[in-house]
Amino acid sequence: MQTASTDIGERMGRSQELSDSKRGPVIGCHLCNKSIRDISWLLNIPRSTVSGIITKWKQLGTTATKW
Template identity: 85%
Template sequence: MGHSQELSEFKRGTVIGCHLCNKSIHDISLLLYIPRSTVSGIITKWKQLGTTITQPRSERGQ
């Protein structure tokens, strides 16, 4: 299995902007061609941490 690419800061900000404009997760997913699980994860992380900046990953196991 290949590694997926990380979303740009702009695209994550666009997800949050759509969320703040009361778009549904399904609508955001269709609009930006991103899986619903990814959209949901971005919104959840933003609500918990208050940011969309990617957190550093563990170096272990690579």
Template identity: 75%
Template sequence: MGHSQELSELKRGTVIGGNKSIWEISLLLNIPRSSVSGIITKWKQLGTIATPS
């Protein structure tokens, strides 16, 4: 199993604001493609990148 760590708001914003493919964003930020995809999906469904508190 992998180690889970919350991404910074800056990285989440970069995922949404970047006009690149999931693969390119993953390489740029050195995070898994599944994380990038999950952030984009959450943003599309909920309109937010904030983590629940």
């Protein structure tokens, strides 16, 4: 049985953005040669989100939102 605190779908809807406090550690883990899968597991966020953050950081040099 899953609780709301462990179910990603309940905590983070598609329209919500990841906070700055989670985007920084994603890049930190990436720089320490952690895999996307490992980062996803460590920070409890979807792999697609981790991948998107890393891709944006590589292309733009920032993880900031566009707002």
